[in-house]
Amino acid sequence: MGNLDLSFVSWEVISKFVVNGFIFSVQLTVIATLGGIFFGTLLALMRLSGRKALEIPATIYVNGMRSIPLVMVILWFFLLVPLIIGRPVGAEASAIITFIAFEAAYFSEIMRAGIQSIPRGQVFAGQALGMTYAQNMRLVVLPQAFRNMLPVLLTQTIILFQDTSLVYAIGAYDLLKGFVTAAKIYGRPEEAYLLAALVYFAVCFGLSTLVRRLQKRIAIIR
Amino acid sequence: MTWDWQVFLNDDGSGRTYLEWMFEAWRWTLAVAGCAWVVAVVTGAVIGTLRTLPNSPWLVRLANAWVELFRNIPILVQLFIWYFVLPKAFPAFQQVPGFLLVVFALGFFTSARIAEQVRAGIQALPRGQRYAGMAMGFTTWQTYRYVLLPMAFRIILPPLTSESMNLLKNSSVAFAVSIAELTMFAMQAQEETSRGIEIYLAVTGLYALSAFAVNRVFAFVEKRLAIPGFIVAGGTGGGH
Numbered sequence: 001m002g003n004l005d006l007s008f009v010s011w012e013v014i015s016k017f018v019v020n021g022f023i024f025s026v027q028l029t030v031i032a033t034l035g036g037i038f039f040g041t042l043l044a045l046m047r048l049s050g051r052k053a054l055e056i057p058a059t060i061y062v063n064g065m066r067s068i069p070l071v072m073v074i075l076w077f078f079l080l081v082p083l084i085i086g087r088p089v090g091a092e093a094s095a096i097i098t099f100i101a102f103e104a105a106y107f108s109e110i111m112r113a114g115i116q117s118i119p120r121g122q123v124f125a126g127q128a129l130g131m132t133y134a135q136n137m138r139l140v141v142l143p144q145a146f147r148n149m150l151p152v153l154l155t156q157t158i159i160l161f162q163d164t165s166l167v168y169a170i171g172a173y174d175l176l177k178g179f180v181t182a183a184k185i186y187g188r189p190e191e192a193y194l195l196a197a198l199v200y201f202a203v204c205f206g207l208s209t210l211v212r213r214l215q216k217r218i219a220i221i222r
Numbered sequence: 223m224t225w226d227w228q229v230f231l232n233d234d235g236s237g238r239t240y241l242e243w244m245f246e247a248w249r250w251t252l253a254v255a256g257c258a259w260v261v262a263v264v265t266g267a268v269i270g271t272l273r274t275l276p277n278s279p280w281l282v283r284l285a286n287a288w289v290e291l292f293r294n295i296p297i298l299v300q301l302f303i304w305y306f307v308l309p310k311a312f313p314a315f316q317q318v319p320g321f322l323l324v325v326f327a328l329g330f331f332t333s334a335r336i337a338e339q340v341r342a343g344i345q346a347l348p349r350g351q352r353y354a355g356m357a358m359g360f361t362t363w364q365t366y367r368y369v370l371l372p373m374a375f376r377i378i379l380p381p382l383t384s385e386s387m388n389l390l391k392n393s394s395v396a397f398a399v400s401i402a403e404l405t406m407f408a409m410q411a412q413e414e415t416s417r418g419i420e421i422y423l424a425v426t427g428l429y430a431l432s433a434f435a436v437n438r439v440f441a442f443v444e445k446r447l448a449i450p451g452f453i454v455a456g457g458t459g460g461g462h
Contacts, residue, residue, distance in 0.1 A: 069394035204294035
């Protein structure tokens with residue numbers, strides 16, 4: 001490994017190529033997590049509603065999304081979104097829509113498990129207090145489900161951050177693309193890929209260490 | 223919009239139809255995923271077992287480091303390192319075919335996740351199981367081979383099923399290093415024919431079919447290996 005040359009790395013290179021990509025990767029992760037949890041919770045509620053008209057479409061959506069590769073979903077949306085809204089969209093906008101739609105399926109499975117982990121007595125207690133279905137969900141069930149599943153939700157977010165690198169397929173400018181671009185310009189692809197690996201590792205390892213700590217704290221309180 | 227499924231019968235410019243090309247690509251996907259699965263399960267089982275060894279703190283640390291390393295870097299970046307960086311840094315890797323590099327990239331990436339499941343599976347067993355092995359005078363190897371691992375593997379079959387399906391789906395990243403698999407076919411055929419929707423639908427269908435087949439095979443294995451009275455709970459969602 002003696003022939004690595006990191007001399008091309010300077011603050012200028014980093015701020016010119018990498019920072020923009022990193023910001024987009026983080027943006028995409030945050031938006032897709034919030035959007036994914038919101039729509040995922042709706043999907044979970046549909047699947048647990050006991051009404052076939054809601055249950056079946058939600059089940060088909062979740063299982064369908066979960067059975068195809070994310071790269072294919074990214075390609076699909078990049079093809080379909082311009083057709084549906086009637087004008088071309090950038091790779092970045094397309095990626096954001098794709099990730100919300102895709103992650104909603106995965107978050108819905110987590111939220112479904114979370115809702116099911118709440119003892120039935122909690123629901124009955126809400127009903128006994130005269131709460132409507134919406135009140136019961138909003139004030140009793142979902143806060144507890146969300147809390148129980150917090151470590152799993154955060155772990156999924158870390159996976160999501162890693163998955164953002166797949167927007168490479170449509171050429172969106174994310175963290176990896178930043179490194180790849182710098183690699184092309186300075187002709188040092190090996191070093192750039194290793195640095196990319198290092199940055200992803202630092203972020204994901206740091207976050208997962210935090211999640212583990214959180215998990216311990218939550219476990220004690222419960 | 224009108225359908226044009228005829229596009230699959232067109233010549234792709236090299237004397238074969240797009241349909242033939244697609245099935246060839248499907249075989250590549252299955253070959254990459256299948257070989258990587260073997261690497262992932264063997265490595266994952268060894269690493270996961272090492273992490274539970276009672277008296278070898280250094281082996282445990284080493285195995286934990288393996289898991290953290292391969293779990294915290296995106297598969298696409300790992301693939302680039304296997305494919306571009308290793309052959310440059312170690313000339314011996316230049317002789318290794320690209321297909322194998324992709325197999326190891328996917329296999330090791332997945333092995334970290336499987337190792338995590340194996341560890342959880344072994345630790346889910348009551349302590350008494352290990353003590354029972356010791357009381358019988360088993361060596362550590364025998365305790366694992368005859369007592370712990372057979373039960374642990376049954377416990378982790380449901381999460382192992384979804385991880386295997388994930389592996390199949392993750393094999394789609396091989397497009398980035400020009401392996402002629404399904405996603406690569408989808409991108410190229412879409413560009414050449416401009417019939418993206420038909421091409422994508424067919425490719426998506428093949429992926430879904432393959433994932434479903436994996437699911438059924440595991441369901442069958444799970445049923446065959448089930449031990450009466452030993453109930454296994456399913457895992458929670460998440461992953462990919």
